[in-house]
Amino acid sequence: MAAQSILVVDDEASIRRTLREILEYEGLKVDEARDGVEALRKVRAHSYDVALLDIKMPRKDGLETLAELVERWPELPVIMISGHADVKTAVEATRTGAFHFIEKPPDLHQLLVTIRSALVRGRLVLENRRMRQTITQRREDELTPILGSSTAIGRIKQIIERVAPTEARVLITGEAGTGKELVAKWIHHLSPRRKGPLVAVNCAAIPAELIESELFGHEKGSFTGAIKQRIGKFEQANGGTLFLDEVGDMSLSAQAKVLRALQESVIMRVGGDRPIKVDVRVVAATNKALRECIEEGTFREDLYHRLSVILAQLPPVRERRGDLPVLLKHFLTHLARRNGLPSKEVSPGAMRRLSKLPWRGNVREIHNVAERLLILGSAAEITAQDVETYVHAGPIRGDRLHRLTHECDNLGEFRSQAEKLFLVHKLRENDWNISRTAERVGIQRSNLYSRIRRLGIERDSTD
Secondary structure, three states: OOOOEEEEEOOOHHHHHHHHHHHHHOOOEEEEEOOHHHHHHHHHHOOOOEEEEEOOOOOOOHHHHHHHHHHHOOOOOEEEEEOOOOHHHHHHHHHHOOOEEEEOOOOHHHHHHHHHHHHHHHHHHHHHHHHHHHHHHHHHHHOOOOOOOOHHHHHHHHHHHHHOOOOOOEEEEOOOOOOHHHHHHHHHHOOOOOOOOEEEEEHHHOOOOOHHHHHHOEOOOOOOOOOOOEOOHHHHOOOOEEEEEOHHHOOHHHHHHHHHHHHHOEEOOEOOOOOEEOOOEEEEEEOOOHHHHHHHOOOOHHHHHHHOOEEEEOOOHHHOHHHHHHHHHHHHHHHHHHHOOOOOEEOHHHHHHHHOOOOOOHHHHHHHHHHHHHHHOOOOEEOHHHHHHHOOOOHHHHOHHHHHHHHOOOHHHHHHHHHHHHHHHHHHHOOOOHHHHHHHHOOOHHHHHHHHHHHOOOHHHHO
16 A cells, blocks of 8 residues: 655745654655645645645645645645744634644644554544445436537437337447447437336357347257256346347347347246247347348348337547547546545647547546546646547657547648647657757748748647
8 A cells, every 4th residue: 555645735845854753763755845836736746645834834825735735635634833923823724624623833743643543533524424425426427417418429419309209229330439329318318218227248259159049049968067046138128128239240140139029028948938028118229330241141121120220329539539528527526436535637738639630539538637637637637738648649659640540630730749749859858848849850940930820839838
């Protein structure tokens, strides 16, 4: 387990040094700040378990700093320390939200006992928050909203609203990670069958030899290993909705049985001889081009027409980039609650960089990136540097031209972005000295200025 961290805030270097030696001897990790302004900057960038805060300091005193800490980071216990304070100041600090008040020079035993109590309190606050959030987590997961205001998402919402109250079968198509299962959940939730079960089965995750047993069940002794009767997904979904995810990966023999079940509302368990009536609405999904599969002979055309009464094509994220901010905000808020962490904002520079990613994993990738940035990024606000460090890490960061080939749609855009990448790199190498950079890259200073303006290069957005 990582050492617990303490921020010591005092304008006297000797006090900071003494407290550091004492606390590090006790196995604690110590960081320092000379005044309230530096303290707030450090708390924004890092996570601390306790703060020791002096009162009399230049620029921003302890009480002002305390008020801002309590407002923005209420889970951080703050212990006030001062050699100039009176009872009135101590009471004011306590009312503002200080965990405790200690006079200088601090008694070593009292200091350590107070810090340990503050660490326990901080841990309990975190655990209590997680417990409260867990109570509502399941319901939130079940009814995650379909987020976005793009035209493509608007069409999907309209389809759901119109088709959900009916019994029509729906075929949801789209790339992996676009949210096909979420659409299926909303179709069920808004349907007359919402009080019945919603049963999901991932056809791609089940071996071909077991898919029929999974869908239709089997009788005891019907094959090796069938030691007891099994109820299949169709029967489990009786009176509700059956979601066939990745239906394009289903074997041809299983497709034939599904077709019969859809035509006759009847199934037969593997090894059984008795037809079983089922009342099931089927919603299917796939990331495959089923018409191509039909031509290749791997998918039945008659089953395709049975499943695709209503078609819902989900757009990839690259076709709805305007929805990225709302998706990120939702996931950051949701994941912060689940992990008992404060949520974070995304800086404009970070958002610009995120908006240029190819997002091949779509909404699922956004969820994973949000979780990574929430946990590993700067304390209060996700920065452009966080994106560069934690999202562009590994092979993508090491080969930016490879990344540009996926981000750019045409040669002109690729050429402009590659030129921008080159010039930013050279400007950084030369500490943003325009004259020196122009000389190094072999162009006139005025030419470099015009290229910087044309390409929208800004020092504060790239460093």
